[in-house]
Amino acid sequence: MKEILSLTKLFINESWGLSQFLYNKANNKKEFYKQVFTLIIVPVALIPAFFMYVFFMIALYAGLRMINQVSVFLSISYIMTVALILFFGIMYVLSEFYFSKNIEELIPLPITSGKLIIAKFFSILIPEYVFAAFLFAPALIIYGVGEGMGVIYAILSLLVFLTVPVLPLAMLTVLIMLIMQSGSFNGRQDVLQIIFVFIGMALFIVAQIWFGNQMGPSENVDFQILMSSLLANNESLLNTIGYFVPTSLLMAWALNKITLMSFVWSAAIIGLTLLLFALMVAVGKQVYIKSIVRGKSQKKGKPLSGSERQKVLGKKSHKAMAVFTMDLRLLFRTPIYFFNNVSIVIIVPLCLLIMFPFLDLTPEDYESIRSFYRELPLLVNFALIGFFIFFGGTSAATASTFSREGKASWLTRMVPVSAADQIIGRTGVAVLIQSMGIVFTLVTARVYMPISIFSMMLTIVLGILGSLPILLFGLFMDMNRPLLDWDNPQKAVKNNMNVVITLFVGMAYAGVLIAVSGLLGYFVMPWLGYSFFSAISVIMTIVLYKTIDRNLETRLLNFE
Structure with a gap:
């Protein structure tokens, strides 16, 4: 014992x-x-x-x-x-x-x-x-x-x-x-x-x-x-x-x-x-x-011939795309990373899709939902935008991007890519995951509401634009305090305070911005609300991007 x-x-x-x-x-x-x-x-x-x-x-x-x-x-x-x-x-x-x-x-x-x-x-x-x-x-x-x-x-x-x-x-x-x-x-x-x-x-x-x-x-x-x-x-x-x-x-x-x-x-x-x-x-x-x-006896893949090996080694890609591919492969190759970053964009739309049939809604109920959208498309659009931002905020893709590399982070410091390439590549992974949730949600919403193509495009653009500051804030947090010393990959996400801080700060920021923009659009003019939302999102994105670009190289060299 x-x-x-x-x-x-x-x-x-x-x-x-x-x-x-x-x-x-x-x-x-x-x-x-x-x-x-x-x-x-x-x-x-x-x-x-x-x-x-x-x-x-x-x-x-x-x-x-x-x-x-x-x-x-x-x-x-x-x-x-x-x-x-x-x-x-x-x-x-x-x-x-x-x-x-x-x-x-x-x-x-x-x-x-x-x-x-x-x-x-x-x-x-x-x-x-x-x-x-x-x-x-x-x-x-x-x-x-x-x-x-x-x-x-x-x-x-x-x-x-x-x-x-x-x-x-x-x-x-x-x-x-x-x-x-x-x-x-x-x-x-x-x-x-x-x-x-x-x-x-x-x-x-x-x-x-x-x-x-x-x-x-x-x-x-x-x-x-x-x-x-x-x-x-x-x-x-x-x-x-x-x-x-x-x-x-x-x-x-x-x-x-x-x-x-x-x-x-x-x-x-x-x-x-x-x-x-x-x-x-x-x-x-x-x-x-x-x-x-x-x-421990891993199955080996088919060995490459000399010409095939040379072809693979000779491939070149844009530096930002190389960072994107590297981070995406790490995300999909490690189950705990995949689960914490990708599962939410699948589960939430799936729950919405299978929930409605069990609510026993009558045709009159469905018509009421459609009538509400026709009368107040602004509120539905901002609700969808908030939903799309939620996918970005709950994803730990950028808030744990360096932490997920752990002790292998020295490779990131050695590769000859600029800070801008690092930012674009790593943020692009989060945007890709968010886009999956957006597509699944719109497919589900289109079943119950007559959402126009214009509204779909508008909410997609503003949803991604509104989430960029949150994604960049997560990258900023993980850049400054990465969790690199772990022996189990789940610690890089589960025990990472950067993920928690990004979630709370991001949701508070998005909630206030959507509330103010929605009120402006409802009481003044719809396009004023959309414009205010876009302007604040662009300003915050530029500020955070410049801040990370200016400090990333120094922070990478100080990783411990």
């Missing part, structure tokens, strides 16, 4: 950079204060969201209590927590088990595979407990206080809480290990990771829509009859949900009413958790190390 705890501490240290934090405290005060600032500002920024979530859960509890269905409250919270753990756990399991470099150094050591697997699982589990505490603990407290539960409920709820992240992560780890051990994926783990993430997102969206459709009242069911049924049977919703997630039933039976059977159901959840954990370890012993060793 001591060896497992030591390995767990090692893996957590590598994931969160604790040793680097302590080293900076003693030897690099400037970097230490930056890390402390990050540790303070991120939780502070999340406080409003947390309180909104707590208020939502209180309102949900009150609403369920009014219709005599409070028994389903804990099950809803449990299912939501488990679903999110599964969704985000895909990246964590793949990153820790298959993409961290420490496993290559530990395999030759006299450490059993079982201990390695348990330690890696624990290193993922500990931060997941923090995540589960923010999501599930408020529900346990709200229910306990609202129903007047006592000490026994507090003890049993703590035991149940300890099983919440283990069950989904153990099942997910087993599934990933079984798939990754297949010889057909040798050398393609990066592609498989991307596939895993998007399959997970698709299943999450489809399940959410299907579940909501199943839970919603049918057109043939009278609403009063439905309400009478709910009021008469206070576990009707609980039984319905239990068919989809059986463990939520065990959890509800254990905590909804404290009886002698509560101990039996709690023991059943704990036993099931230990069983799945043991299964995960047993499967891992059989396939994990073998899949790691096999995965």
